[in-house]
Amino acid sequence: MSPSLTRPLARRRFLAIGATAAGLSLLPHRLPRADGIPVRVWRGVALGADASLSIAHPDAAEADRLIALSLEEVARLERVFSLYRTDSALRRLNRDGRLDNPPADLVRLLSEAAAFGRSTGGAFDPTVQPLWQLYAGHFERANADPAGPPENAIRAARALVDVRALRVEPNHIAFAAKGMAMTLNGIAQGYITDRVTERLKAEGMGHVLVDMGELRALGHHPSGRPWTVGLADPTDPDKTTGTVDLTDGAMATSGGYGTRFDAAGRFTHLFDPASGACAAQWLAVTVQAPEATTADALSTALSAVPADRAASILAAHPGVTARFTHPDGRILRLPA
Numbered sequence: 001m002s003p004s005l006t007r008p009l010a011r012r013r014f015l016a017i018g019a020t021a022a023g024l025s026l027l028p029h030r031l032p033r034a035d036g037i038p039v040r041v042w043r044g045v046a047l048g049a050d051a052s053l054s055i056a057h058p059d060a061a062e063a064d065r066l067i068a069l070s071l072e073e074v075a076r077l078e079r080v081f082s083l084y085r086t087d088s089a090l091r092r093l094n095r096d097g098r099l100d101n102p103p104a105d106l107v108r109l110l111s112e113a114a115a116f117g118r119s120t121g122g123a124f125d126p127t128v129q130p131l132w133q134l135y136a137g138h139f140e141r142a143n144a145d146p147a148g149p150p151e152n153a154i155r156a157a158r159a160l161v162d163v164r165a166l167r168v169e170p171n172h173i174a175f176a177a178k179g180m181a182m183t184l185n186g187i188a189q190g191y192i193t194d195r196v197t198e199r200l201k202a203e204g205m206g207h208v209l210v211d212m213g214e215l216r217a218l219g220h221h222p223s224g225r226p227w228t229v230g231l232a233d234p235t236d237p238d239k240t241t242g243t244v245d246l247t248d249g250a251m252a253t254s255g256g257y258g259t260r261f262d263a264a265g266r267f268t269h270l271f272d273p274a275s276g277a278c279a280a281q282w283l284a285v286t287v288q289a290p291e292a293t294t295a296d297a298l299s300t301a302l303s304a305v306p307a308d309r310a311a312s313i314l315a316a317h318p319g320v321t322a323r324f325t326h327p328d329g330r331i332l333r334l335p336a
Contacts, residue, residue: 042067066203073199074192074212080105081188094129094181098174109184109191109293110168116187116297117163120313124301125273127166129181130157132269135278139261148267148278158276185269189213190252190296197292209246216250216292234283234325244288252295254303255284255325272304279304283325290319298322310334 080103082088089106093099099106116124134157138149148154165176175181184191193212200208201218208218209227217227226245233239234255244251256268256279270279285302289295294317302310302322311334314320324332 042071066200066205069199069203070196073196077105077188077192077195081109081184081192083183083185090182090184093173093175097178097180098172100172102171102173104170105191105195106173107168107170109187110166110173112191112293113184113187113297114163114166114168116294116301119316120298120301120305121309122163122273123305123309123313124186124297125161125163126182126184126186127161127163127175127180128271128273129183130160130179131271131276132183133157133181135261135267139267144262146262146264148262154276158273161273161276186254186300187293187297190250190292190294193250193292193296210292212292214250214252214292214296215246217246217248220247231286231323232284244286246288249288249290250292250295251286251288252292252299253284253286254299255282256280256303257284270300270303274304280327281306283327283329285325286323288321289317294320307332307334 079085079087080089083090083094085091089099089103093102093106110126113124113126117126131154134149134153138144138153149157160177160180165180166182167174167176189212193210193214193216196212197208197210197216197218200210206219207221208216209221210216215229221227226247229244229246229251230240231242231244232253232255233241234257237255237257254270256265256270259269261267261269261278266280267278271277272279282303285299287295287299287302289298298313298317298320299322302313302324305313307324310322310324314322314334322334324334326332
């Protein structure tokens, strides 16, 4: 998805960031002009995924400064949340089971994650990393049983999943049991999107669309219409099935098609924390909310629950709506 421009914009008033994750280095170059405004683009890899960053601005030097500012914020947060960097705060917490003097962003995000765990009745739980490790390890083996890991192994991993067993204090974070581990992939991209958006708002940006794996808009499209965001087809993510209008809000989509452990796609990165099984209730769940952190966490949680429970969760989050894609392609929207 990339926004279009229909008229010239004032200095520092338009920024469009498109990415599946965040970025670490700045390699700007020119693309064709959009309505007379030169477009600057960055592409790279972060949080294990391809990423891109584009900005249309009449002043190329100012555009590059804003891109660099955004990437500095992303790089700072990646050093906190990444599962790929051996020196990240999250990797150190998972390795040692505790972390003294944690970064303030980790304390804040884990506190928010615990709150989402409570408000979703446990459907959102970032301590599912032992399940990820179990399923990934199982299917990486030659001649792996296509039925998945044995039930006793799932029960053992499931016993380590409980966000309530995580102690979070300003100066100390610790797991209650040995072997616990955490992934923030179901909330960190939304959090990073929010932080970048707020950084740009502080720079005076008024018409902003940020996509760091999840999306958030400030204001509307510079033409006066809402931002238009494409919805990926869960059966073919390179295609879209429709569009959503976004103004002063955020959107996130979760679907098992993002990471599949097996060729058949029966086992994916989305888990039901209650059972330890891979969530298969929906092909995809798209959530719109005021902030990307909320949209990200709730799209993850709602992927693991049936419609009646999803309706109860959404009732506890005013201003949030969700679009569910059934395995047969039917669409459910809640609240109805």
